[in-house]
Structures are given as C-alpha cells and as structure tokens.
Amino acid sequence: MSVKMRRSPQTALVMAEFLSDEQLWRYGYDISRNTGLKSGTLYPILMRLAEHRMLKTSWETAETGRPPRHMYKLTKDGLRYAREMVSEAAAQAVGEPAFDGAAFGGVGL
C-alpha cells in the first residue's frame, strides 16, 4: 500500500493489546485504558490499521436501550504484522547481545 504505515511505539502498544487475546472484539475505550493512549492518539492508529486492511470493524448488535458500540479486531494480515512488530519492539527493548553463540561454534550463551 502506498499510504505509509508508521511503526511507532504507540502502534506497537495497540498491536500488543490486540495480541493479548487475538479472537476477541475490542472496544476503543478498553484499548485506550489498557494502553494508556488518549482517544486522539488511538483512533488515528486504528484508522490507519483499517486502511491497510489489518483491522476489521463491526458494530455491536444492539442491546435494549443502549446504542451499539464500534468494535475492532485484527485481520490475518494484521495479526501477522502485529506479531512481527511486537517481537521487533521486544528485541529492541532487551537490546542486541554483544556477540552471539554462532560465532563460537553455535553454542548459545
């Protein structure tokens, strides 16, 4: 897709939140509470993900007396991208090892 997808730390947070239960449909406010992102930061991320066909949206089936809520879930592409992104973010957080075992006959340190 030619419209750019930014790999920001906030996007990684949202992705990690979706990965915590891949099959669950999420509400915007729940994602915001769990990630600590404000609505003005969260929704542009969700919109970008949907634009890249990584996020499915749906309206909750209406309960009596309450308007339906908008729900979100990652698509297959979204899940793949999320796993990749979260593992990358984790690797960066831990930091690269000074040298790996492969240089010493494949022995993991």
Add this chain to the structure above:
Amino acid sequence: MTRTRRLAVRISSGVVRWASPGCKEWAEGLEREAAVIESDWAALGWAIGSTRILLDRRPALLTSLDDVPKLLQRLVEQSRSGANMWLMILYGPLFLWKFFEARGPFAHTGYAIVVLASIIAGTFLLLERHRLKEPWKDDIYDDLIACTNFYKTQLRHRDRLWIPSVSYFCFCFGLFMSDHDVILLVLFCGLFFLFIPPLMQQRRQNNLRRIEEIDALLAEQDGVNGL
C-alpha cells in the same frame, strides 16, 4: 446530567456532525464510547481527544465502480474551473513594465518574482486547460473500465498541482515584496506554510487512497469474472 457530561456529549456530537465523510463511522464510534465512560471528566477528556479526527479530511469510501463516472465528472469540472486561472499569464507583461519602472533592489526583485511566477503558473494552467479538452469524450462514461482508468490517470496527474500552487505563492510573495509591505509578507508566508503544505499532503493521500480503492474493486471484479 452534569455540566461536564453535557459538554462532552456536545463535543462528541459536534465531531460526528463535522467529521469528513470518510471518518464519519469512526467519529460515531468515538461518540458511542464517550457515552459508556462512567467518569464525567474522563468522558470530557475522551471527547476533546476525539476532535483530532476533524483534521483528517477524507472522502467517503468507494464501494462500487458504478460511482466512478460521477466522481470523474466532478473531478474534471473542478480541474477545468481551476484551469481558467490561466489568465494570470497576462499579468506577466503587465508587471514586466512595472519591473523596469521600479526603484530599489527590493522592488526589482519583487516584480521579477511576480513576472516569473505568473508566466509559470499561467503556462501550466493553459496547458492543463488544453489537456482536459482533448481526450475528453462523453461516451467515456458508457465504458466503465475506460472511465475508471481515465479517472485514475486524472488522480495521478493531480500530484502536479504543486506547480501552480507554488507559483501562486511566489506571485503574492513578489507583490508584497515590491510594495515593501513586510508585515503582510510575513503574515502571508506564515499562513501559507501553516495551511497549504498539510492540505496538499492530505489531498495527495486521498488521491492515493482512491486509486487503491479502485484497484481493490477492479481486482475483486476480475476475481468474480474469473470464477
């Protein structure tokens, strides 16, 4: 309902009303979430944050290729009326005369910029006007695929609109400069750089989005025909 909650509701419904067609669904989603937040202050914070969506101006999602002829017609009409500004090419000779009469390097430079900018913008728009006349046939509307391809070409072509925009900026810049009007010059530059580059960027992204939507619909149609 407390005053804080009322304000939150008012902001959220304002966001839904003023959101661009492509963001309407998201604005409604934000509004519904604000309604389920228990704390009034948290709801207000949520509603204030949701106003950011107003900055994103995108057209409604294209759901069918049948809408393309209508969109194309609107785009061509817009481009044709914009191209009528080619008349600014006539300012070139007019200000050239002023350039020779001007005193001082500031005024000279200002008029030189005006002359160059009006010639560049006018020539571009004149060519654009000619280009839009030529391949245009009304029967293109009857052939959906030809119409769709023509629409995509037009959308790609709109990336080049930065040329008259920058020329128009230079034209006004030169005018203020030749008048030694420093306050207006600074004000104009500030407003221009504040609004025009983001608007151009958004327009460009919307065009790219539209092209991608069309490609996806074409691929879908090919898939259906292939079955």
